[in-house]
Amino acid sequence: MTNENNSLAEKKTPSIYPAKIKMQITVIFFVILGIYLFSMYWTQKEMVGGFAGALGNMFTVIEKFFPPNLNVVPAIWGPMVETIQMAIIATTVASILTIPLAVLAARNVTTFKPLYYTTRTFLNILRTIPDLVLAVIFVGLFGIGLFPGILALIVFSLGILAKLISETIESVDMNPLEAMRASGGNVYQVIWYGLVPQVLPQFTSLVLYVFEINIRASVVLGYVGAGGIGLILNQQLGFYNYPNAMMIIVLIFIVVIVIEYISNKLREALI
Amino acid sequence: MIEFNNVGLVYPNGTEGLKNINATIKDGEFVVIVGLSGAGKSTFIRSINRLVTPTSGSLLVDSEDIINYHSGDLRKLRTKIGMIFQNYNLVKRSNVLKNVLAGRLGHTGTLRSIFSLFKKEDIGLAYESLKRVNIDEKIYNRADELSGGQQQRVSIARVLTQKPKYILADEPVASLDPPTSHQVMTYLKKINKEDNITTIVNLHFIDMAMEYADRIIGMRAGEIVFDGPVSEVSEKTFEEIYGRSIREDDLRGGADES
Amino acid sequence: METYSLPPKPKNSLYKKVKRVIITLLVIALYVWTFLSIDIDWGRAIERAISNFHRVIPKLFNPDWGATGEVALSMLETIFIAFAGSLMAAVLAIPLAFLAAHNMMGGKIFSTIGKWILSAVRAFPDLILAILFVVAVGPNAFAGVLAIAIGSTGMLGKMFSEIIESIDMEIVQAMEANGANKIQILFYAVMPQVIPEFLSFAIYRFEIDIRASSILGIVGAGGIGTMIIFASNNRNWNEMGTILLAIIIVVTVIDFASSRIRSKIV
Incomplete structure (x- = not known):
């Protein structure tokens, strides 16, 4: 939503948030995103088929598990x-x-x-x-x-x-x-x-x-x-x-x- | 009889609570201590039942120096001194009867009290005390269901159940409105006269002190600056005690409403 | 001795008395049943404890420093699992929370359905979820990520919906009066009120997830738990000591950091 404001605003109009805080939040956001992406890479590196394969497997599992044996x-x-x-x-x-x-x-x-x-x-x-x-x-x-x-x-x-x-x-x-x-x-x-x-x-x-x-x-x-x-x-x-x-x-x-x-x-x- | 002989008290952080206090309070007296907050009124009162411990001088209660009392003696001392607090200090979740019976703890063995095996006389006494302050119909209500004035009456009943020889009251009406304040003071005065219990009350309201006290002790900065019967007290005396002229908020007012 | 009249007995209704008696009897019955039917072989347990004590306890307090590298790497994986899982959960929980909050979507039916989904998810212990995901995606760390993500969504969704329900609705009304549309209201009236607390709870959940993800390896879902099972099977109590130390240090540091960050946010 702040992007929208920036594109419309002229350089002289003040931003809603102070520049420093904006900077901090952007940095924190990208650090978190970076750690997240790295975590996803790390935890999937030993997995055959990757994320897409995992989703496909879900259905085979449901097939295997159901119906429960009463x-x-x-x-x-x-x-x-x-x-x-x-x-x-x-x-x-x-x-x-x-x-x-x-x-x-x-x-x-x-x-x-x-x-x-x-x-x-x-x-x-x-x-x-x-x-x-x-x-x-x-x-x-x-x-x-x-x-x-x-x-x-x-x-x-x-x-x-x-x-x-x-x-x-x-x-x-x-x-x-x-x-x-x-x-x-x-x-x-x-x-x-x-x-x-x-x-x-x-x-x-x-x-x-x-x-x-x-x-x-x-x-x-x-x-x-x-x-x-x-x-x-x-x-x-x-x-x-x-x-x-x-x-x-x-x-x-x-x-x-x-x-x-x-x-x-x-x-x-x-x- | 309570005798202060050159009593001084210095708190661990270095503040002087009491400075060279000398006073004698005779049995059956109704004494009001006045002074600004921080003048040492509370410290004075709490020295008598040793909630605080003086650091010099001697303090005699019934001609025994209590300053070096330890657990056993201390319990015996506190059993004969009842105390009333500004914030009533009731257990809010317990009912009125249980709160009043707590006044008997000093007279009851540990095991007995843990299983709530109070003697029949104790329960009767508790009920009698509640009747004396006209709150017996609330006996099974929880303390937090009562108004401030009612809670203070319950705490008076708790003290009566203790059958004390002395009653200490630390700002008993500071959290109450004027009519209720007069009601509470009237009960205290009545008990003082009927049971001949020596009563020492801290107040900062000048008019109430004048109305109920037999004798007034004025304190400033940990020292006694006035000590005499009410008849000797004038507005000028209070100005000396307070170190400034008398203001509206030094008066409780409302004496006629009660 | 003076005598006094006794106070009247408290007037408890019969219903209350009966209820109290029934509850007491039920509790007693529960305990009698539990302690009579539980089957513990005390003799054997004590015998085993005496013969095993010196083989286990002193070694736990004498960690195997040679394993430090391996343990550190596993612990790092545990942190990654918890991080990815909590973040996924925090994102997933937001739409569910809006669904479950009674003052948003505008329908009591939606809110009830949302609350049901969230409490159903919460009823699964993390390890059971991990078992399911291990079967689904194979025995690897990503199964752990998915287990943590789903498990945390239940709790975070509930917390988030309670936060949304506690916001000041007058601000929303003020914006409606301005002519703002639903999306604008969401970003300008609702979000600013809820974001700090959302963040705080997400970080708190990360603390819990660190603990949870450290045992997922026991069912094959990656992280330090894998090493716990190996060490236990091999009776390698020195290595177990190292693992235990690693868990204690990491959890303590993360708890401390998290509470510092949370106190800054809210």
Whole structure:
């Protein structure tokens, strides 16, 4: 749209935007475009047929995957349930473990700076490690099974949950806490009567949110041997049994949607 | 009885909150501290229940020096001193009864309070206190559903439930409109007389100080510049305390409306 | 001891009480069911952990510096996948967002359809999308780009539509009164209001995509994930240490840079 203005305008009429900003935006635009084009070149260099070939392949895939094989539902139902249970256990354990961490990572409660910064840094590093990488490490440590999967989910969600809850704690009204200290309440009473009622609704809401994240994460953990439905999905794809694989994907899709719907309704009721 | 002997307080950043304070407050007195903001009124009041700690001198409450009190002693001290704040300091999401019962925390064991196992007498006392400030019908409302004046009455009920020997009130009416301000001050005065609770109130409104106080202490720059009964106070006294002439906004007004 | 009259009991409706009891029972049932039916072989897990501990943990903290070059190259590929994917998503999300925003296209039906499409897309975990694209375009990094692009479109589309819904419509009315046409209104009234926040969310999504694209290699969709699978299969925990370090550094640096840029934009 600015091009249009330029072609119409005489040199003396002022431009809508200052020349310097225009220059900056143009440079940034071309840098981003350049990186994008290079990324596209790089990621496609090992691909046979290039972009056009990829689009053509899409239809063969759809042909391969459809229709999903409904007969496998009874066989995959068990692992699906197991996957949900993994997420439930992991979310529960994480929400308990997160309490001390969140308190230590809240600037207004943990006034001892070194402790606060240590906890913050620990949580920040924890959050950079992807869930599947944790699962790979725990599988290496504990062997194949549900346990490493649950552990991976716990550690992964702990990082997210503790950070979000510590931010909630930092936003509470500190005045009632002062009033309770002034009337002779001890540390535990002040936290229980002043802090907890202010944090609890947000806490529950965040736990539900992390539960949704854990459900999504748990369906793929089986890929690295950490239990749940991902293992079967991996096997079926390995056998090129695409209709079965598609049924698993559809089931995952339904479960994720249903759980998110329930969780959303619960959260709306809370706040 | 509260005795300040050469009390001084220097904050960690170097500002002097209190300078060589000497004062004695007798049991049952209703004292109003006046002064501009930053004059040290708040520091004075908060020294008494040790929300701040004086750095020199001695401060006796019931003839015990409280300056070196630690956790256990401090809890006992605070249990007998109630405090009312400018912003009411209620837990907004909790209901009125729970907020009022928080006044009993100092008298209640940690485990008991965590499971909300307050004694029957405590709950009865809380209800009685709410009745005394005429807000008992709001007992199960959430605190954030109440108006400012109602919230301040709840916080008075919280202090009553504590059964204190002293009440400290830090600018209790600064966030309220004139009629509500008079209502709150009237309750404080009534409680002072009926229960013989020593009451110390910070105010910056001259007319309210004159109307409710038995005795006025004037502060400027961390020092006491006036201390005497209301009968000795004139407009000139206030001009000395404030270090300037009296203005419209030093008065709350509205005494007749309440 | 003085006695006082007790306050009246709170008047909770029967409906509320019943609801509370039912919810409590449901939660208890859920937990009993979960913990009774979950099947964990504790003995074996602990036994394995004891015998594996010294083979895994000390090596993780002793990275294989010889692999640095290879790891760096894979990590660069991961960044490229995330970058190309987020940018594609940001572009794709704009028309979908306008479709889903109830104050634009002018139809409630359009907005409902748009919202449905976006939440359906969001329900697919990134890795599942990657599996589909690996089958479609073969096991290479471009499958990863496509997976990230589609996965991010769902979230960005939702965010963008919420931003559009929150704009000041009076400016649009003012332009309509001027006689501006739809396209002119779009560029002069709507875009200036939404662009900064669009950018901010797109950059934020790039942060998430860096994390997401680092594991795509596990299903064959390129990037550092490919090395994770190799290192895990070969029990090469020293190399895993190097990979982990690379991920932590890159994610931290990008998070930091992104939050700096975002705070400048908005």
